[in-house]
Structure formats: structure tokens, C-alpha cells
Amino acid sequence: MLDEARTGHAAAIDTSIPALEMVGIGKRFPGVLALENVDLRLEPGKVHALMGENGAGKSTLIKILAGVYEKDVGTIRIAGREVEIRTPRDALSQGIKVVFQEIALIPEFTVAENIFLEDYPTSGAGNIRWRKIRDDAAALFDRIGFKVNPDARTGDLPVSQQQMVEIARALASEARIVVMDEPTSSLTPTEVEMLFSVIRRLTSLGIAILYVSHKLDEIFEIADTVTVLRDGRHISTQPKTAHTSDTLIRDMIGRQIGDLFPRSRGAGTGDVVVGVSGLSTAKLADIAFEARAGEVLGVFGLMGAGRTELAKALVGYDPIRTGTITIGGSPLCPHDTRTAVSLGIGLLTEDRKTEGLMLELPVMHNMSLASLGRFANMSFLDEKRERSAVQEFVDRFRVKTPSLEQHIKNLSGGNQQKVLLARWLMRGLKVIVVDEPTRGIDVGAKSEIFALIDRLAAEGLAVIMMTSEMPELLGLSDRIMVMAEGRITATMGRDEATQEKILNAAIA
Amino acid sequence: MPQSPDLALAPRPAPSILATLARRNEVALLICLLALIIFFSLASSSFLTPRNLTNVLGQASLAMVAGVGVAIVVMSGEIDVSIGSLAGAVGIPLVTIMNMTESLPLGIAGALLLALVVGVVNGYLVAYLGINSLIATLGTMFIIRGGIYLYTGQRSIPDTAYLEEFFQLGNGRFFDFLPYPALISLIILAIFIYVMRMRPFGRQIYAVGGNPEVARLAGFDVRRVKFICLVISALLAGVAGILLSSRLGSAVHVAGLGFEFQVVAAVVLGGVSLAGGVGSLVGVALGVLILSFLSNGLGMLNLATEWQLVVTGGIIIAAVAFDEFKRRNQKQ
Amino acid sequence: MTETASSVAPPSRLRALTGNNEIVLIVILAVLCVLISIGAPQFYSVENVVAILRQCALVLIVASGMTMLLIAAEVDLSVGASLAFSGVVAMDVTNKTNSVLLGGLAGIAFGASVGLFNGLVVTRLRVNSLIATIATMMILQGGIYLYTREAVQNRHSIRLFTDLSTGYVGPVPVPVIIAALVFIACYVVLRHTMVGRYIYAVGANEKAARLSGLRSERLKLGVFVFTGMLVGLAGLLLASLMNTGQPTAGRGFELQVIAAVILGGTSLMGGRGTLIGTLLAVLVLKVIDNGIIILRWNQDLQMIVPGLVIIGATWLDLVRRKSDAR
Amino acid sequence: QEIPERIGYVVNYATHEWYQNVIKGMTDRANELGIELEVRDANQDAARQVSAAEDFMSQGVDVLIITPVNEDGVVPLLRRAAQDDIPVVLEGNPVRGMTTMVAICDYDTGYHAGVAAGEYARDNFDGQARVMNVGLPLLSATVLRSEGFMDGLRTILPEAEMVHDLDGGGNPDRALEVSSAALAQNSDINIIYGINDNSAQGGLQAWKASGRSQDGLLVVGTGGEGLGFINLMATEPAYQIEAAMFPEKVGYTTIDAAVSLFNGEEVPEHIVSPTATMIGDEWQQYYSVEGTTRSINWENVNAVPAADACMKTAADL
Ligand SMILES: Nc1ncnc2c1ncn2[C@@H]1O[C@H](COP(=O)(O)OP(=O)(O)OP(=O)(O)O)[C@@H](O)[C@H]1O
Ligand SMILES: Nc1ncnc2c1ncn2[C@@H]1O[C@H](COP(=O)(O)OP(=O)(O)OP(=O)(O)O)[C@@H](O)[C@H]1O
Ligand SMILES: [Mg+2]
């Protein structure tokens, strides 16, 4: 479908004029100048990478292009013609397809229906052709190579699969420009490879790609040109070949980053703080392991291996069937997050929006939620103390927010993640479980978070880190545990771990 | 990069019809309805007669027609509580025009015109001015009811044209069997079940209610969809009001008081989530029927009002709790 | 303030107080008062002001609890039926025990147990609170007639009982003082305590709140019970004011309360709302109600004008917020 | 005379004290005659009333009794009952096309209470009569009562004035609320008329809540259906006049009318049920109270004469 449907279209694409020009774009939000005089130029058949720290304005620029926000100033030209994009419909009719950073699917619909949401195939009488929708969706997935069940209810799928649906959707009908805002944030390396082969096929048809990612290796693999934004301003646009990692990072954050994976401690050999034995839930079978104070226990698995399930069982969120969990020696009542938290275990969830953020509440209330007891005197809050504690974390983590009163929904994804991490660190825990902690986080913040995790372990916390990022796993973990299909298939020390060994265990 | 393993995620075959049926949330409601019917048949000899069963269908028709409209609005993520007042109000143009012109079609046209106006106002307030739908329709609910009282001086308007069609509309029976209101409500139900399932617009309603931001990104005109839903709801409330008016043979100023409560309760009982985006019209129909059969059956048992209220309340809670329990068990 | 960074400074008191749609309500209230008193100077008579405040008191007491419930993303439609029932219980128990304290406690305990029932149905059986409390409303409407078919008369003739609603402390009627205390307590809880924060958090995102270690169900249950208690208290005051326990009282009271809470800017979706807004909204609605009688207008306008004000105020607030955002 | 087997009664509002007593009278009479009486409640919902009557017709009751929620709203029902050959007795309000109705004369009831109030005001208030009507415009019956009251009052005191005409919803709490505002506006009110006992009580409580003494006030209630008015007359000095409407008697008479109709006898279109004005402790002639039970003194109630026709009916409004 991809190719057939497009051949006619591709012939119409004139490769000599830019597919898209955005000139002098400016956008202000209350209290924030998100974009100031930004230029961007996409060539047909080329992959253009857009980079920058969290909150640099990448998503804002994309949303202006997609008709989600209206720009304050500037002009947009598509294939040389000036256009006004006011609504998403305008963007779609200009042939602009966007894979958004936040998943934009209807959870109640099936995967297949979501893919054809923008344009239902209908019969002559105007009735929806459900069979065709399902078959075309299945065919589309086959072609791309993604393994997603087109009949599944979208909301039941893990984030990674939802992301694949998003990507597939952008490819379902013809487009001139495909924009991808961090499309790979929850994909495994194999799936990323599949995505790249799709992108190459698209570019060969003359389609222009705008690609946003915080992953430098991806950029160096797929991009032709790189534009860097910082604080809403255009910093540089250069061919990829003119960049090295260092120059790119310097452009992005305006300084050099030292070691991405710092190490300030020896191997963790403290007391056992987490003990799990014989744990089974609906998705997990017979899990047993220990985590010690002062160590980082990395947990690797392919999508659907059950890491998120384990994380939620550990903090008493999901009910467990059999088995015991002890935190610092005390047994954890199943299905009771309150005792779990008071025993000193917290979870930084994988899905920020539905399981972490209180979108309508200010940054301050979001951050201090788990540790209000610290600022309370017989339940009465000392707001001054709370405020300064929150401000301290905002400064330390460089959370970009105009004020502590800002609704957290207006922060960029990366900054939201920092607030959520701070929610736990402010409380002071014995064990922290982090599920995909750096998803959607820029290099600068990433290195800060790595340093933080390292420091937390050094201070005697046990850190259990679920991650799909091999470098992060190998770089930070003291021990590595691999899961597959709800079981632990291997546990190894930092020194014995290799990429091969880990992946073999994950497939088993 | 090692080759990707094929991890159990191969597309499943399309699920069988039977399996889909068993998973539907309507099943719990259907069980409740059947249990009620069986119970009342055993308890009262006059319950399971064709006359009584068709009677109940006729009695359920008002809530059924209006319920379809409210359900659609709720699925689109909004709510409409002005329907009770509106159903009462449409009787005024209906009867007045009939009395003047001796024509039922003209009266109906006048009634639907009023409903349309109210629907457009509700829709404009909610979709285009962005006023929360509960606030907007609670406001129009008060305004319309006050308007009825003010206009009629709190008197009913009798039908003095004595049109036979007007009497038959609410009181007659199709082939001497099915009351016309029941027939009309079933037709409307069927049309909207078809729209919600087979027409892109129906899917847009679900999408808009499920996640308006996503719907907007998919290029839907969210405001237009919501606007149309509120207009549909008002028109259907208007139809219910016309049927009610015919059953009452006049424009009664207190008609439809508390109707919105009944309808919203039936809609929620039918499994439509107030958060929007979820629910089916079959469920709504079952919810309406459960409440109607309950009211009829308890009457047959000669239960005092106070016991009827207590039992009805208890059964509503039990039915929703059962539905919820079933849903949770399925997830496990 | 100076020693910390400037961004640490808390927003000014005034802004905090008027941050929401309250400014619109204040303006509406002022305009109403001025216009009505031009038309009928009796509006400002002590007697009338007291009458208005006394009416506000009943609604405000319940609306304070309802605001918390709505912020926690739940709702209670059974408050009208429960109001009448707890008044009946309070009067009956006072008759039987000759003790206002016991009677009052019984009324409040009755209201609280209705709240408990609602809370359990909502949190344990997971029944949506709108439909659960419609069902409770029906059960109570039936139950009250099973309890008594007639209004329960005052047979004890204890002064204290009637003083609860008609007495004064200085120039201020007792129910107004009670309402003020309830309001202040709720305000403090909601704004300055952990519980208040938790209520907002649970309403804004229940999953996230639970993962942060809150017991969301217990919290909601607590708010239901607390609202129920306030209903019981209001029922006691109503019984005192009527000097009977009236099974027919409280019709449409739930709509009055909910109209006030949402006019005050509290979101039905949870996580947003303020008590000041509720207070102002109660005042606005009761002033309209009173003004129409004082002005001798047709009482049918007592439905139309509030309807217009609810829509108009919400719209004005939207306009104001949009222009603020620029 | 043949006795019908089953009679169905669709009541307007079964939980209201008035109707409870109507039902009590009906049940007593039906039991005496060995009739099975079934009651369905419309609960003030016109649509529900139609459904309930429909159910009775499909069950095939011998006679149908209806208290209309709204008098125009049962016209089609009468026609359908005629199609099914079921005789219908109306209670309370006249309906176009009806055969017979049992009802008190609302206007007359108010009128006689007005006369009594006029005499009271002439003797006690120097002839001053400034009335606050705690009314209910929603129902024609209650509008008639208020009109009758003012007309009766003016026969004694032509200067009498209705200074505030309120819609108290017929509920005690709403009546109290609107009365409070009216009292604040008109401080010279000295007579409170309530279209039912709840309305009169609401008005009186509003008076008391405003801190006034009951000297120089007269409260007139209507209905006399429960214990409420007895308690009020016993404890509140201003509550001096009650227009009693004897609901039990209405119920009793209605069953008799139903039996006559069943036998195809000629019945008057309007069978008037008597009412009486009770001043001070005159209620003791008709009712006796023991603890919380009130019993009716049938002998005296049956002795109250009923008018042949009403002075004014809903048709005159
Ligand atoms: N709707 C909004 N209202 C107010 N401020 C906003 C809004 N959306 C974005 N911002 C602000 O605009 C700035 C740019 O945000 P944007 O989402 O474009 O960043 P980004 O480059 O995509 O970051 P990330 O890598 O974290 O996704 C941020 O400071 C953010 O807080
Ligand atoms: N075959 C499948 N089809 C659809 N969903 C599946 C399938 N297998 C697993 N899932 C989903 O995956 C989830 C279990 O995997 P979980 O998210 O715990 O794994 P994970 O290792 O954390 O994966 P991820 O990398 O996505 O975070 C469940 O929520 C389940 O719904
Ligand atoms: Mg972004």
C-alpha cells in the first residue's frame, strides 16, 4: 500500500523546491517565549533532524506546523506556496502527517480503526467498510514489520505498541511531509531498525521527513541535516557530516558534557532491602530476586516481558497471586500502595500522563505530593517550607518552568519527568523503582539523571531500573536481571554482562 | 543487531462473534432484564401478557427516544439535562398551532422547530462558546421551565382541535398491537445504532468523546460534532415531548419534570460512561427497559410507592455494581 | 521574602483569592445588590439581610461538602432526600430522648451514615457516583415514608432546639455562625492541610495519587461521610427552622447545591474548584431569589434569572480568562 | 346493588398526607363493601399517571378512580377507558368529558375561611386585614382557594388587601423561604393564608424566625389532613383558623360513587364532599388525638352539610 498508493503522488513531488519552509516563526505562551524567529527548511526526500534540550521548543514548532497551535508571527511555505495552517485539518490537507510526542490515539477504538481515523474507507452508500479497515491495517503492519494486533483495543496495549500504531497511522495515507516527534522513545532497537527502513523507503519517494529525537546515534544514522534549537531560538542548521557528538551536544546545551555514565561508588554490597520470592501475578510467574542498598539493579526485557508489571507489583499497585515481597525486612501487604510508600519504596512510572501527572495542578503540588508529611504540622502545611524545598529541586534539576504555580500540563515532556522524579527524591526512599526513566529526556538532563541515580545508590538507596536502553543498562547497573514472558531468565553481574548475553536471555 | 524474535504478538485472528458477544457489557444488563421479567412473570399473573408487555414498550418509548439523544451527547463527552424541560415545552407550540390550524403536521413542525432552536442554543453555548455542558444545559433547563410557567401562567393548554391523528399518535396501536410510540422509538433506536456503528459521523462522536484532543488532531471538527450531538438530543427530546403531549392530550406545564433524572439514570445504567467515548445504544435501550419493567412490575405487585422507590434504588445499584464486577473480572 | 529567590515569592493574597472566576461573581453580586436596592430599599433592611443569610446558611453548609466531593471527582445527588430524612430523625430522637444533643447527634449521624453508604457503594462496588446517589435518593425518598408517614411534630418544646435556627449571637443568627464555622473549617482543610491537597490530587488523577501512596478510596469515602454529616447538620437546622421534621422538605435541594458549586467554578471532572467561589455563588443565587420577591416580580423568574446568570457568569469568566492569557 | 370486584385508584401523590388520608377513607369503605382496592402512585408525574392507568386497564379493573396530576392531562385516558368500557370516577379536579367527580369546593372552602378570618380581624385587629397569600399557582385548586379566601374576607372587610401573593411551592421549606423575603418587604402584614397546612406553617415559621411576636397576627391554614395543624393550633397563638377538607370523607364518597357508576346508576357530575371552617379548638369535634394517632369522628363529619354546587370552579378561572 505504502508504495503503490504513493507512486502517483511521488511523481508530483518536485524535488527542486523545498518541501517546507518555516520563516521567522514566533510563539508565546503565558509567561514563556516558546519560539522566537525560528527558521526551518525541509528538502524533499531528505531527513531533517530537529534537536534541542527539553523545552527548547521542538514540539511547539511541530504543533504549529500541525495546526495545533497558531503561530504568533512568521510564514509557512509548502512546496513554494505560502499557506495558512490554522487547524489540524488544514495540515492534513496539505499532506502533513505528524507522529506526536504524546500518544494521540483513541484508547477505546481498535488499533485498525485508529489507523484509519482520519479517513474512514467507506462504501458507495457512505457506510464504513470495517473489513477493509482491518485487512488494510494488518497488511500495513506486515509491510512495515511491526507486530501489533489490529483487533486489540488500543488502550490495552503497552506504550511501545501504541507508538507503533501512531507511526503506522502516519503512513496509512499519502503524505508530502512526515513529522516524527520522538517516535522511538519506547521502541526496541529492532523496531527502530524497522522504522528506519520505512523512513528510507519514504525518502526514496521524495517525501520530506522532520525527525525529532534525543538519541544521538539515531540522528547520526538517519538524518541528512540537523537543526538545533535552544531556548526557543534557532542555533544552527548543518549537514550531519559537519557534526560530531560533541559539537551537537555543545550546540544543544551550550556546554560540554563529561562522562555520561559517572561512577562514584563501588559495587553495592549493602543490606538486602528488597526481597522477592515466589511472586506471581496475572502476568508474572515465580519471580524471585533481591536488591541491596547501594546498588543499581538493571532490569532488561523486550516489550511485553513484564517489567512494568513487576514494577507495579513491587509497589503494591497491582494485586499479586502468590509470593512475598519484603521491603527493609517488613512484608508488604499486596494491593496497598500506602504501606509500600511508607516502607520506603516508590515508582517512577513509564506512562507519565495517565499514571504520574496531575495535569491540572501546579508544578509545586505535583512535586510535593508524596512528601507532604514533611511540610506538615499536624496535617497543616507550612507552604513556605514546601515552596523553598520545591524550588530547590526545580533549580537542581533545571526544571524549565515560569513559576511553581504553572500547571504541569504546560511543561515540556522532559521537564515533567524531572518533576516526577523529584516527587520521590523529595520524600527520601529506601528503594526507588524507575520504569524507563529517561524516556523523552534530552542528553543534558539524561546525564543529570544518570548522575542522580548514581548518587542515590551511593547514598545507600537500592535502585531498580527497568530500561530498554542498552547503553544505559550497561553503563549504570551493578547487576542486570533479564526478563522474558513474565519470568526472570538470567541474572548477571556488571562484569559478566555483554550485549549478546543479555539479548539471548531476553529472547529465551 | 540480532534478529528480532517473534514474540507472541502475531496478529490474532479476528475474534469469533460468540466471543465478542460474551464480552459485551450489554450481557450483564440483558441478564438483569431477563431476571426481572422472569421474576415478575412468576409473581404476577397479569405481567406476562402481550397487552402488558406492549404497554411497557409504549411507556418506555419516551425515555428511549430521549435516552438515545442524551446517550449520544454523553458519548461525545458532554451532557444534556435540559431535555425534561424541553419535552414539556414542545407541547405548547404543538397544541397551540393545532388548535389554530387543525393540522397535526404543522403542530409537529412547530414543536420540532422549538426543539431545534433550543438545540442550537445549547450547542452554541457548549461547542462554540465553550461553556461546560452541565452548566449550560442546567441553565437552559431552568430558563425553559420558567419560560413555560411564565408563558402559560402555570395552566395547561387543552387540545381543542380534537384531531384523531393526534390522539392515535400517543394512544393508538400499530395493527392493534404495538403502541405507536413504541414503534417510533424502535425505529429511532435502529437508525442511531446504525449511525453510531456504520457512519463515519458516529465514529467521530466516539472519538470526540474518547479524546477530543486526538480527535482534533485527526482533523475532526470537534466543535461541530458536539454541536450536532446537542441538536440531535434536543430534537429527540422534542419527539419525546410530542409523544408525551399526545398521551396527555394537551400541553401540560408540569410535563417532563424530573424526566432528565430518569433518562440520565437509564443512560448510565446502560453502560454509557459519563467521561465520554464509551457506551452503546443497545445498552441504553436495555437500561431504559430495565427501569420501565421494574416500574410496571412493582406496580403489578401492588407495592406501595415507598417500597417501589427503595427497591428501584437498590436494583439500580445492584445492576451497575454487577456490570462493574463483570468488567473487572474480564480484565483479570 | 527577600532572602529567597524572587520566584519563591508566593502569589499575592489578593491574586490567590481572586485567581479564579471569583472576580466575575463578585461583580455580579455587587451589581445585583445595587440594582435590587434601587428597586426596593427594603432589600437592605436588617430583617431581609438576616433572612437571606439564614437561607444561604443551609445551602452553604451542604455546598461546602459538595465542593470537596466535586473536587475529588465525585458527586452526591442524594443530599436533598437526606436533608429531609435527617431532619425527621433529629426531631424524632429529640422527642424521644428530650435531649437536643442526642437528637442533633442522631440527625448528623444519620446524614453521615447515608454518606457512608454512598461512599461504600462508590468505592467498593465501583458504581459511578452520579447513578449511585440517584439510587440512594430514591431509597431515601421511599425510606422516609416507611419511617414516618406524617411530619414529626415538635413534642419536646425545648427552647434550645428552636434557637438553633432562630436564635442570635449578638446581631448574627445562629445558623449563619454555624455555616461560617463550617465554611472556614472546610476552607482551611482544603487549602492548608494535607487532606485538602490529597482531595485535589485524587480528583486530578486517581491512578497517580494511588501510586504516590494515597489511599484514594478511603479519602473519597471520608469526603462522602463528611458531606453526609454536613447534610445531617443542615437537616437539623431545617427541622429547627420548621419546628417539625418534614418528610416533604428538601425537594430540589440537590440541584440548588450543585448549581451553586458549579457556578462557583468547581469542575465536575475533579481536581479544580474553590470554596470562595462556592460561597459567592450561593450568595448570588439567594440574592436573586430574594430580590425577585422583594421587587414583586413574577416568581416564575426565580427559575429564569438564575439560569441566565449561571450561563452568563460562566461565559464572562471564559472571556476574562482568554483576555488574561494574552 | 352489585359490588365491583376490583377498583384501581391512580393517585396524584401518595406520600402526601392529604392523599394518605384519602386512601385511608377509600380503603375503609372498600373493605366494608368487600372490594379489592389497588392503588398506584403517579408521584406528581403526568406521564407516570398515564402509564399507571394503562396498567390498570390492561389488568381489567372494574372501575378506575383518578386524581389527575393535571386536569387536561387525563383527557385521552377517559377516552381510552370508554373504549375499554371501564367507568371512571375523578377525584379532586374536573376533566373535560368526565362522567362524575368527587371533590370539595376549593373556592367555597377558602371563602368560608375568609369570612371567618374577616370576623376575627374585625374583632381583634380593628378591621385591618393585610394578607400574605402563601399560594401555589401551579394547581387550579389552590388558586381557587386563595381567590375564595380573599373574596370571603372582603365580604366582612371590603378594605382587605392581599399585599403579597407568593408561590410557596406547597412545600414547607420553600414556603418559609419566600415568606421571609415577603415579610421583610411588607412589615404591615397581619394575616397569613396558606393554601395547605405546609404553606401556612412555612409562613408562620418565617414570621417567628424574623423575631416578631405573634400578637396581632392571624394564620389561616387549609387542609387539616394530619397532626401538623392540630399541633400548630394547640401551640401557636396566631394559628386560629383552619379550613378542614376531610380527606377521609372524600375517599369514602369516591368509593360509593364508583359503586354507583359500576351499577350504571345516574350520578351527579359533581359530587361535593363537605368542608368546614374550624376556629380555635373546634377541630376536637371532628378529630381526636391519642399519642401520634389521629382518629376521625365519622358521626360529626358525616353531619357536615355539603353544598349542592360550588360557587366557583376551575372552569371559571
Ligand atoms: N500549552 C502551553 N502553555 C504554556 N507553555 C507551554 C505550552 N506548551 C509548551 N509550553 C512551553 O513552551 C516551551 C517549549 O516546549 P516544547 O514542548 O516545545 O519543548 P520540546 O523542545 O518539545 O521539549 P521536550 O524535548 O521535553 O519534548 C517549554 O518551556 C514549555 O513549558
Ligand atoms: N500479545 C500481546 N498483545 C497485546 N498486549 C500485550 C501482549 N503481550 C503483552 N501485552 C501487554 O504488555 C503488558 C505487559 O508488559 P509490560 O508492559 O509489563 O512489559 P514491559 O517489559 O514493561 O514492556 P514495555 O517495554 O512495553 O514497558 C500488558 O499490559 C499487556 O497488556
Ligand atoms: Mg517535545
Ligand SMILES: [Mg+2]
Ligand atoms: Mg514497561
